[in-house]
Amino acid sequence: MSVKRDSLSLSFAVGVYGAAFGAASVAAHFSVLQTCAISLLTFSGASQFAAVGVVGAGGGAFSAIATGALLGTRNGLYAVRMAPLLKVRGAKRIVAAQITIDESTGVALAQNNEKDSRTGFWWTGFGVFIFWNIFTLIGAVSAGLLKDPAAYGLDALVPAAFVGLVWPRLKGKRSYYLAALAFICALSLVPFVPAGVPIISTALLAILMGWRA
Amino acid sequence: MSIYWITALGTSAACFLFKYLGHSVPESWLAHPRVQRINLLIPVALLSALVAVQAFTDKTKLVVDHRMAGVSFAVAAFVAKLPFPVAVFGAAVVSALVYRLS
Numbered sequence: 600m601s602v603k604r605d606s607l608s609l610s611f612a613v614g615v616y617g618a619a620f621g622a623a624s625v626a627a628h629f630s631v632l633q634t635c636a637i638s639l640l641t642f643s644g645a646s647q648f649a650a651v652g653v654v655g656a657g658g659g660a661f662s663a664i665a666t667g668a669l670l671g672t673r674n675g676l677y678a679v680r681m682a683p684l685l686k687v688r689g690a691k692r693i694v695a696a697q698i699t700i701d702e703s704t705g706v707a708l709a710q711n712n713e714k715d716s717r718t719g720f721w722w723t724g725f726g727v728f729i730f731w732n733i734f735t736l737i738g739a740v741s742a743g744l745l746k747d748p749a750a751y752g753l754d755a756l757v758p759a760a761f762v763g764l765v766w767p768r769l770k771g772k773r774s775y776y777l778a779a780l781a782f783i784c785a786l787s788l789v790p791f792v793p794a795g796v797p798i799i800s801t802a803l804l805a806i807l808m809g810w811r812a
Numbered sequence: 813m814s815i816y817w818i819t820a821l822g823t824s825a826a827c828f829l830f831k832y833l834g835h836s837v838p839e840s841w842l843a844h845p846r847v848q849r850i851n852l853l854i855p856v857a858l859l860s861a862l863v864a865v866q867a868f869t870d871k872t873k874l875v876v877d878h879r880m881a882g883v884s885f886a887v888a889a890f891v892a893k894l895p896f897p898v899a900v901f902g903a904a905v906v907s908a909l910v911y912r913l914s
Contacts, residue, residue, distance in 0.1 A: 619900050633820045640824035650823040652862055660818040668826035676851050678834025679842050696831040749911050752904030755882025758867035759903030762886045763896045765859035778860040785861035789869045798861040805857035809850035
């Protein structure tokens with residue numbers, strides 16, 4: 600029982616961030632419909648913020664998609680962990696895939712037995728999906744009513760959200776060095792290469808740094 | 813089709829593909845420690861680059877403006893272990909105040 604309660608309270612807490620995405624997306628000139636489509640279909644917070652962020656900074660669709668996709672690769676690794684627990688096929692596998700995200704996997708792997716893991720996965724996955732999409736709509740519609748987004752701080756909302764997304768991933772020296780290096784490299788490239796490229800190119804730094812143990 | 817729809821649908825397709833492939837390949841395929849390490853580091857690099865570009869650039873120029881005040885608040889809030897919405901919406905409020913006063 601407590602698995603379901605934990606799943607739902609976490610879902611609500613996470614879903615509220617959807618309002619920040621909705622506002623950020625509209626501030627990057629996506630329509631309310633496009634914004635809601637991204638939350639329904641992409642359904643992966645960091646990828647969503649990244650894709651609209653790259654377009655908002657003047658980047659092309661290819662850079663935006665590539666950056667969003669690279670941030671989505673980790674869901675694939677979560678799926679590899681979840682597949683033997685869920686054992687789903689056909690349409691159910693498609694649904695399970697769509698709700699395989701940080702939170703559903705995190706709750707599932709925190710349980711002590713397989714039955715609770717499955718319950719945690721489905722309840723958290725569906726819970727976040729529902730609240731994330733409701734709050735995306737609320738954030739997008741609210742932001743659409745504002746004439747000058749900067750006067751309401753929406754232009755700071757996006758980088759602040761990225762700080763919050765990277766924060767829990769900073770563990771150990773290597774990640775701190777990489778964060779600092781990526782920050783400096785991206786800024787150094789901005790004046791010289793097309794928008795979006797400075798961001799995606801830092802993936803190379805991650806590959807170089809992760810190559811050796 | 814506009815850049816906005818292409819981005820929306822392209823990102824969605826790519827993200828779903830990774831999720832679905834993960835459910836369909838044998839676990840051993842991605843068990844290599846190098847894959848695991850790089851997978852943990854890629855978000856660190858991209859998200860840090862996104863903080864930099866979103867907070868300190870305007871098109872192709874490097875700038876320091878009201879957004880820095882907001883992002884500084886967010887960093888302080890995360891250091892103080894405040895919840896995500898407090899940090900992020902607080903950053904918006906701080907940035908908006910600086911924007912209006914300057």
